[in-house]
Amino acid sequence: YQRRVHGENCRMGKKIKKGTKGTATQYISRAKAIRKLQLSLKDFRRICILKGVYPREPKKNLKGLKTTYYHVKDINFLAHDQLISRFRDIKAHLKKYKKALARGNTDKANKLKEHKPTYTLTHLIRERYPTFLDAIRDLDDPLCLINLFASFQAHHDHNVPAERIQKCIKLSREFNMFVIKAKALRKVFLSIKGIYYQCEILGQQVTWITPYQFVQSMPYDVDYKIMLTFLEFYEVLLRFANYKLYSSLNLAYPPKVDPVLEHSEFYTYSSFILEEKKNTAEETQAKDQKYAISEEFTKETEQLYNCLLYTSDAADDLLCVDL
Secondary structure, eight states: EEEEEEEEEOOEEEEEETSSGGGGGGGEHEEEEHHHTTTOHHHHHHHHOOOOOOOOOOSSSSTTTTEEEEHHHHHHHTTTHHHHHHHHHHHHHHHHHHHHHHHHHHHHHHHHTTTTTOOOOOHHHHHHHHSSSHHHHHHHHHHHHHHHTTTTBBTTTTTHHHHHHHHHHHHHHHHHHHHHTTTTTEEEEEOOOOOOEEEETTEEEEEEOOOOOOOOOOOOTTHHHHHHHHHHHHHHHHHHHHHHHHHHHBBBBOOOOOOOOOOOTOGGGGGEEOOOOOHHHHHHHHHHSSSOOHHHHHHHHHHHHHHHHHOOOOGGOOOEOOO
């Protein structure tokens, strides 16, 4: 396009549409992200927490102050995760189960209940923590939340089952047992909120707080669904960390609980039985082959010992003396 301005030819480019360039293309609103991923708001919040994706604030407000924005790269990152397909399978399975119950088909409902689809979070641990040291640096929040739920009571209204609380008690005490065995505890501080602990693992300081052993009241103005989603991820992370820490001490994980001493649901420190990690025959054979000394090398060393004598004096600079 050309037009004449003040007697000169002036070239004009294409007109750029609004929202096709600049910061507008780097961010996406939450509503558009949910439509793109074809998820409900509940599942979208859940997968964002599990994958570690959080809202971003653009430099310039694009639509309004109340709109929540996410980075486009983060949403594309979520779109390729296998958890989305697993969430859809669980949702479709729940519809079939409810439909069978409504029609009175109890046999089909029982079969569907037995074959409920499940999912794992092991791949998320490997994605978010490439090395074990990264996981140790991020153990503060998992330990605080797990110890908090370990002090709770089962609550039907908040959907906090007794199994999750027992699991939290077991994980926290297994970690404490490692700290005791490794003598890694460095500081303890008593406060109004609870007891602060600080230990040192692989040169990294880990600090967490445990509430006092009082009856905890669970307020109704807290969103426990979000806390349970965080807890779901933190349980897997702490289980991975406990396994690696126990392996570093050559101890078997999980530690056995003595049924004679105490019931397994209480998990006191005296009831844990720490056993050394036993390698299988294949692992020991592989290690022997890996570190085995060849026969040719032993023959060469025998010939050297027969003909040469190395002086032990450092001033001689390991000179060889022929016999």
